[in-house]
Structure formats: structure tokens, C-alpha cells
Amino acid sequence: MSAAEFQSALNPAASESAHIAHLWWIFFWVTLVIFALVAVFLFIAILRNLRRVPDDPERAIIPEPAQATESRATKVVSALVVITVLILFALLIGDFFTGNAIYATPDPKALAIKVTGHQWWWEVQYQDPQPSEIVTTANEIHVPVGKAVKLELQSTDVIHSFWVPNINGKKDLVPGHPTTTWFTARRAGEFRGQCAEYCGEQHAHMRMVFVAEPPDAFSNWLSAQKKPAPEPSSDSQRRGREVFLASQCVMCHTIQGTKARATLGPDLTHIGARKMIAAGELPNTRGYLAGWILNAPALKPGVRMPPNQMSADDLNALLDYLESLK
Ligand code: HEC
Ligand SMILES: [Cu+2]
Incomplete structure (x- = not known):
């Protein structure tokens, strides 16, 4: 049985997902504070308006007036528009830096794994210059902690999307358009991945097991996978x-x-x-x-x-x- 950790982009296990989680929390706190401020001012406005309602219904529709209030309102709204634009701009910059950190310069010594999406399973192939050393498996990806990994993604039928939330963001697999994505796992653990682009009837059942493990455990796993099937012993x-x-x-x-x-x-x-x-x-x-x-x-x-x-x-x-x- 599998003992995977909770599948979550906010429980990062790789450098890339850590950047994404960091950005997420910045967005969360900024927008939460703004939401709270808007709610408070809305509440104050309602209270003030309630108090202002006079007994005489005629007066209710007569605006209370004065150009002074109007020009003050214009000033406040303009200032808030400027602040909004500045905040959105700051978030955009944060987003840009996160994107840059995630697509950092590729490491030529990275471990290369080719992942092919099929309806509805993942073919996983550990690349090696020597064809006899290539390992082919399915629906289970092992990687060593601390080493850069290059995923070469492709699909042979329809569009799929590779997503292990604890490791990195989504990457679409478009037939005829091979693509790559990079990550470095930072702690050992077992995580769950999931196809994130609707690909037919069993899309929801197109998952994978993702195992980040210490380098020794990984090389043991890989060398066992390199061997042909064991001979029957009974x-x-x-x-x-x-x-x-x-x-x-x-x-x-x-x-x-x-x-x-x-x-x-x-x-x-x-x-x-x-x-x-x-x-x-x-x-x-x-x-x-x-x-x-x-x-x-x-x-x-x-x-x-x-x-x-x-x-x-x-x-x-x-x-x-x-x-x-x-
Ligand atoms: C027409 C093709 C076809 C035939 C014939 C077939 N399989 Fe499969 N098999 C598949 C496909 C495709 C999958 C992947 C299905 C999925 O997970 O969506 C699969 C999955 C499996 C799996 C699960 C593998 C994994 O890692 O998830 C096992 C085990 C398996 N087959 C055993 C067998 C055995 C034993 C036979 C013969 C009795 C057999 N299959 C005949 C196509 C076939
Ligand atoms: Cu899918």
C-alpha cells in the first residue's frame, strides 16, 4: 500500500514547489488584507448611511450635497486606483521572479527521465547514452534528493498534463510537441501525481506515485530496475x-x-x-x-x-x- 503524503502544492518538497508556495502565500496575505479592508469600509459606509436616514422620507432622496464631498470622493477613488495598480504591479513582479526561479538555467548533469502520457497511464523511461542501460517502467517515478532532474514530456494520443503538486507546477503534454520541465527534490518522501488535463473517460484515474529518496536508495532502485526480469524460482x-x-x-x-x-x-x-x-x-x-x-x-x-x-x-x-x- 502506498503511504503518500498529502497531495498539496503548499507542502513543497522541491525547490520549484517551494518558490510556488512562497508566491501563493504572498498573494494570499495581500489579497486577504485587501479583502478585510474593503469589508471594514463597506461596513462603516452602511452604518453611516443607516444613521443618516431621516424620518422624513422626502429628505432621503435629496443628496446631502456640497461639492466638497464630491471632490473628496474623487480624490479618494483616484488614490485607491493608483494603489491598486501599484499592488497588482508588485504581484506581477513577484510572479515574474518566481517564474524565473522555476525555469532556472538547465543543469547539463541532470538526470533525464522521459515521460509519455497514454490514455490512461504514464510511461516512464530513465535515459542513458547506452541503450541497454535504459530503464522503462510505468506510473512510478523515483528521483534522488538533491539532484536536478530533467523531465522530457510527450504524449502519443491526446493532451495530458503532468502534475506532482508537491514538486512543481503543471506542464502540458501536447501530442507532437515534446517539452521539458526541471526540478530538484529537497526532501525524501512519497507523493502523488495526477494528470491535470481532461484526457477522456478515465482522466481521474491517471495518477502516479512519485518517490523522492536518498541517492543511495535511488541508485539501488535504478540498478534493480536495469536488470531483466528474474528467472522463475518455483x-x-x-x-x-x-x-x-x-x-x-x-x-x-x-x-x-x-x-x-x-x-x-x-x-x-x-x-x-x-x-x-x-x-x-x-x-x-x-x-x-x-x-x-x-x-x-x-x-x-x-x-x-x-x-x-x-x-x-x-x-x-x-x-x-x-x-x-x-
Ligand atoms: C490490448 C492490450 C492489452 C492486453 C492484451 C493486456 N494488457 Fe495489461 N494493460 C494494458 C494497458 C493499456 C494497461 C494500462 C491501463 C491503465 O492503467 O489505464 C495495462 C495494465 C496492466 C497491468 C498494470 C500495470 C501497471 O503498472 O499499472 C498489469 C499487471 C497488466 N496489464 C497485466 C496484463 C496481463 C497479465 C495480461 C494478459 C493476461 C494483459 N495485461 C493483457 C493493455 C493490455
Ligand atoms: Cu488526463
């Missing part, structure tokens, strides 16, 4: 692999080290090590995994993975095998 696992390879799973999924090499669905080489399945929708437990394999469209209507019929023994063996893929 008869049941062996049978499970046969079930997998003999069924339509191989038309859509990859398990490195086997002949399953399709990329229509998530890479399953280390599915046993993932915290969640179905793009953050279900915990990766034996029960949910079984339900998902038997009838994924019942859990996530519209999904491209079809229902699968198999005997209980085959299913148990398949589950043993998938769970062994750490």
Missing part, C-alpha cells in the same frame, strides 16, 4: 510465465528477458516492485492484481486492456509469477 512461477507468454498479454506488454516485447501497455518487467497498479488506482496486492487481470474494464471502464478468462490454477500461477518480478 514450478508455479514457471507455469505462470508460460501462461503469460501463451496468452494475449504479449501483444501489449513487455517483460525484459522474455519474448514479450510489446509496448501498447505498461512494461511489466518489475511489476512486483511497484506500489500501485492501473496508474495509481489500485494498491498492488494479489487480490487487486487478480481482479485487474480478469476484468480490467470493470475496474477502469474504457481501458484498452481486455478481460481475460483463465482457470483458477492458471491465474494463481500467473499471480505467483508477476509478484516475483521484483
